Amino acid sequence: MKIITRKEALAQGLKRYFTGKPCKRGHVAERSTSAGCYTCRKAYRQSEEGKAASKAYMQSEKGKAARKAYAQSEEGTARALRKTLGLAPPSEYIEAVHAGRLIKRELIKLKEQNL
Numbered sequence: 641m642k643i644i645t646r647k648e649a650l651a652q653g654l655k656r657y658f659t660g661k662p663c664k665r666g667h668v669a670e671r672s673t674s675a676g677c678y679t680c681r682k683a684y685r686q687s688e689e690g691k692a693a694s695k696a697y698m699q700s701e702k703g704k705a706a707r708k709a710y711a712q713s714e715e716g717t718a719r720a721l722r723k724t725l726g727l728a729p730p731s732e733y734i735e736a737v738h739a740g741r742l743i744k745r746e747l748i749k750l751k752e753q754n755l
């Protein structure tokens with residue numbers, strides 16, 4: 641993996657970077673320019689404290705607004721449609737997500753093929 645400093649990653653507009661150095665908890669892992677070591681983040685999310693914080697966020701106004709915005713986004717719409725149609729995430733679905741506006745059309749096509 642390419643070794644890069646956070647400053648360089650920010651200058652290049654990257655979200656992830658790798659310093660090759662251990663974090664304060666000793667993980668030699670990729671880091672997020674906004675939230676630090678990914679291994680630390682994962683451990684935190686799985687901790688009781690992290691789960692409680694996540695639950696509190698989901699119930700907060702900010703969390704509700706973020707969920708609503710996601711549900712109305714192209715990706716959120718595709719996810720909801722896929723769930724409704726009971727589709728597994730095939731490569732077409734993932735490509736559709738990346739293609740943004742093509743999502744709905746692609747999923748409707750998949751639905752028609754399934755019915």
Ligand SMILES: [Zn+2]
Binds near residue numbers: 663664666677681
């Ligand atoms: Zn760490």
